[in-house]
Amino acid sequence: MAAVSQLQRQFVDYTTSLYNEEYLDDQFTQLQKLQDESNPDFVVEVVSLFFEDSEKLLNNLATALQQTSVDYKQVDSHVHQFKGSSSSIGAKRVTNVCVHFRNFCEEKNLDGCLRCLQQVKHEYILVRTKLEALFRLEQQILQAGGSVPVME
């Protein structure tokens, strides 16, 4: 059982750091609260949708910003979607970049937009990596016969 409690400790520490560093916010906790025996994979399902959505949005943003005549309304529409979806899963840092990104869209500032695109891509990759690590840790705990600690 020592292995399980070690994994559980790791899980708690890792999750805590993710919240402290604002990779995740309370909305992620809300998602976890919606997971139960009848919906055991709820969090993974929602987060997977987020990953799929985000990849599409990042591609769409890159394409939109590469146009000779950039349609800032279109760019803003993609960012708005990204802001919404990241906020819905609690990916705080991604949401924060989206807020700045929208301001640059409003100003029709191409440089600002391109920088934000790089930033949002970077933050997305970070949170995706961390969430994947978190899910792996959960699986390890479950496979070792333990239960995943509930974060408050």
Add this chain to the structure above:
Amino acid sequence: MGVISISETPLHVLAVDDSNIDRKLIERLLKTLSYQVTAVDSGSKALEFLGLQDVENFQSFSPNPELEVNLIITDYCMPGMTGFELLRKIKETKSLKDIPVVIMSSDNIPARISRCLEEGAEEFFLKPVRMSDVDKLKPFLSKSERKTTGDEECVSNDNSIAIYDDDVNDDDDVEVWSDEDEQRQMFSEDQSC
């Protein structure tokens, strides 16, 4: 948990949101309160579901009693028809106007909120919507018309009890949209979606 009679129809919520993530979220939230949920991705699909045929021309409306809706919860910013436009159309349709409508938005714009409430929305939730928001829906759902067989207890996870009047559904006339209605532009001043 209250007593549930076998003949009881669960409360039915129509959720409208163009985001698949948010649809999944709102559906899950509503289902924790044992509501039946239909989720659609646009205002026009919502109106179709509610029985408004030929949405573009608003030529005819036929309420479908099989698919009674007790509450509509809709996102504000959607391509095509906004949540505000959907709200307006619902409030202007005799057979639909009594269905409570709730608006959700990721943007906290006071003017938007007051406009929606003035137009008849019962509540305005800021996204991301959470359990504490959905809990606020209970009183609206207990007041709305539904097929009942006398008193019954609210299907929910808490201990509160809602007693329903034995209302008979109105036999509303088929709503026909006049040319005037059709021409009336429903552009919201708030273009910041």
